[in-house]
Amino acid sequence: MTDPLTVPPVVRGNYAFFFDLDGTLAEIKPHPDQVTLPEPIRLTLHQLAQQQQGALALISGRSMSELDALAAPYRFPLAGVHGAERRDIKGQLHRVELPPTLAAELRHWLNEQAPPLEGCEVENKGMAFALHYRQAPQHQRAIESLAQEAVKRFPGLALQPGKCVVEIKPEGINKGAAVSAFMQEAPFLGRLPVFVGDDLTDEAGFAVVNAAGGISVKVGQGKTQAHWRLASVADTHHWLLQLAQLHALTDRREGYESPDRRI
Ligand SMILES: [Mg+2]
Structure with missing residues (x-):
């Protein structure tokens, strides 16, 4: 083509x-x-x-x-x-900052959910979180579901998919x-x-x-x-x-x- x-x-x-x-x-x-x-x-x-x-x-x-x-x-x-x-x-x-309590709760929740996904990494960027799966592409769907669940659970957040990464960031x-x-x-x-x-x-x-x-x-x-x-x-x-x-x-x-x- x-x-x-x-x-x-x-x-x-x-x-x-x-x-x-x-x-x-x-x-x-x-x-x-x-x-x-x-x-x-x-x-x-x-x-x-x-x-x-x-x-x-x-x-x-x-x-x-x-x-x-x-x-x-x-x-x-x-x-x-x-x-x-x-x-x-x-x-x-x-x-643009996430409210501190929201950021702390989200971090805590992600750190509880992510460990079973071996090879994946949760990166804390302060006002956003990146869920990396470059080292473990077999976990792509699990990471995407986790990110979707986070956005449902915590208000004011949006998803940003990228190459081997899904980010959770403030809306807008x-x-x-x-x-x-x-x-x-x-x-x-x-x-x-x-x-x-x-x-x-x-x-x-x-x-x-x-x-x-x-x-x-x-x-x-x-x-x-x-x-x-x-x-x-x-x-x-x-x-x-x-x-x-x-x-x-x-x-x-x-x-x-x-x-x-x-x-
Ligand atoms: Mg780029």
Whole structure:
């Protein structure tokens, strides 16, 4: 079957870039702690951010502290835990918390229910919980039922399925809402959004970008509402490098080069 979606254009102009991390900018590993962001990619993200006056954010299911560690030494605007936590361009934090008693009860309940599912892992993200089954795919249905039961039992929660993970998070939190929040603020405001992601969690981001007439890019195979597709993380790296090089080249031609931009 031929894929009707093609590689996104290498664009130059007033764009705001949003990148998912795992499976998009970084290869997925058996355990999330093994994932790294290659140094040339971190540098290229930094260059592209500078070329776009800072209008570049990472939007991930990971916590912001993990994202900062992966992107170091650079610090980008971030949305962590699917947007439950967000850091804007000024460094200001925006957080959606689960009520403390609800979070404690849910944690206690999950820790009671999950142990029989050997190889599965309950990750406590503070305002959300991730039930991982990458090491034990035979437990997929059991994990999904457990997550559904949690959402029925505790009010104000929603499910977010992903690759070998089901997350339980506050209702109304998703990557699309995170993109919308950034797009209301400088330097994102007034630009066309570009969102690149690989997973089900990224579809909400694609929807917001499509509605704004921007560029939505799915990485890898699978049904999607994105309008463009990159085949792999390596292809995403290649496209990203081309973007940054095009901007650098055009800036030089137009005499906009500054010592800062040459870094
Ligand atoms: Mg991903």
